[in-house]
Amino acid sequence: MTRATLTSRSRPARPSALPDEIEEYRDARWRREATRQVETAADAERFIEQAGFVACLTDSRRPGPSLYVAVCGRRDAVLPRNVQKDPETSLTWTLKDEIMRRGRVYYAKLARGKAMFLAPRMVPYFHAIWGLRRAEEPRRLSKQAQAILHVLRREWEMSTSDLRSDAGIISRPAFTRALDELQAAMLVVPAEVCYAPKFTYIWTLGVGRFPDALRRRVTRDAALKEIARCFLTSAGLTVRGELARVAGLSRSDAGRGNRALVREGYAVMLSPGVYRLAAPQAFTPAAAPACAVDAGPTA
DSSP states (O other), rough: OOOHHHHHOOOOOOOOHHHHHHHHHHHHHHOOOOTTOOSSHHHHHHHHHHHHESSSSSTTSSOOOOHHHHHHHTOOOOOOOOOOHHHHHHHHHHHHHHHHHTTTTTTOOOOOOOOOOOOOHHHHHHHHHHHOGGGHHHHHHHHHHHHHHHHHHSSSEEEHHHHHHHTOOOHHHHHHHHHHHHHOOOOOOOEEEEEESSSSSEEEEHHSHHHHHHHHHOOOHHHHHHHHHHHHHHEEETTTTHHHHHHOOHHHHHHHHHHHHHTTTSSEOOOOOOEEEEGGGSSSSSGGGOOOOOOOOOO
């Protein structure tokens, strides 16, 4: 019996604004089914690679693919108020830590402070939108963020408390804001989390884990198109404002990406802000991805 069968915590069913075939397509692509739910770090990495970009702890009240929803294996999963005692939330958190340690997919707080996983193939496109060139750093980064970056470029990786001390930042909130700023600019990532002797993150440079992806030059227009393609491929159809919310783009940028797909013939526009995959075979059962089984080690 699966976790999705055992749990009763879900929202009452309500009519969807999306066609049934789109919801079923998303169920398969976003692992919102008990037969496809994520249980291991290897499962999660395959899910992220397939979806392209995935939120960490969002639930059915937020659009887009989510690791938490994939762990639950059901469309209507909702985070409980007491997450500390919830087994599905705990497993999601444990998988997040293991994925971070393995370093095979990109993980950080990205646009709008959202904790997100990126498949390596998507890193150049997100970096083209939000990344900073070194020459831009003095002008666009806060003094605290520059101080942290200077330390990490010298030491390469460091725990939270040591990094704050070496950067000379007394205020904890200022330090946290600076770290969020560096993550959003795709300069710094958490590499590992330690729980003993005390809880702390280990921080490192993003370019140390994904050197080729972060050094690859991509135009902004190409990046917007590929981010839009990635989401539409996994969603089947995108409604007004959905891509912007999921990827952290402005609505105008999301529209530019979707319209580029229409010009290419990859998508059709059903109405302003509503785009659907052009390929009619995309929504047949045969097009749904299989849930691969990893027989090898997970570490």
